[in-house]
Structure formats: C-alpha cells, structure tokens
Amino acid sequence: MTYLFIAVFAVVGAFARYGQSAAVQALFGRGFPAATLSINVFGSFLMGLLFFATVERFEISPALRTGILTGGLGAYTTFSTFSLETLNLIEAGEWGKAALYVGASVVLSIGAALLGAFVSRNLGV
Secondary structure, three states, X not given: OHHHHHHHHHHHHHHHHHHHHHHHHHHXXXXXXXXXHHHHHHHHHHHHHHHHHHHHHOOOOHHHHHHHHHHHHHHXXXXXXXXXXXXXXXXXXXXXXXXXXXXXXXXXXXXXXXXXXHHHHHOOX
C-alpha cells in the first residue's frame, strides 16, 4: 500500500510543481530561478506543517504519511534542480545571483519549515 500512496501522491506533486513553475515564470520570467526557489520554500513549509501535523495531531497510517511526504513532496520539491540552476548561474559568471539563490533557498526554506511546524503546533492544523 505504501508504494501505491507514493505513486499517487508523486503524480500530484509533479503536477503541482509544473503548474507553480509555469505560473511563477510567467510572472517573473526566467532570469532568476524564482520558480524553483518558491517551490523549495513552499515545499519546506508543507513538510514542516504536514510532518508535525501527521505525527503530533492527526492519526494517519504510516503508508499514507509516507505517500504524502515522500511521494508528494518528493516530486514537488526540487533540490536537484536547485543544484543544477546554481551551477548554471556560476558557469554563466553570475556569482552574485548564485550566492543570493543559495542563501535565500537555505534560509527561507528552513524558516518555512519552522513556520509550518509552528502553524501545525499552535493553530490547530
């Protein structure tokens, strides 16, 4: 059952990633990897929110939790793409953009995970 949940939620995560990428790129263009940054930050928020909500607040099966977190968020978030985009910025001589992207990704994603945990623990999610 775990593998089925992973597969189902992976499809949902991949579709969500594609949709968000298209929307953010339409708004901000492709000069800076804002789409991937927004996905990593929001995905980190969701990871903090859903992990703690499903461990501390709601009873769900381990198979379903694994499907959501590993399948859904695993397909949605994109640190492998983050690495490639950082490399592309460096190779293009955009060292400042690369440093901004790495710093913002790490700081904002950890902050989003903390916020997700806080929301889960304090606002009854």
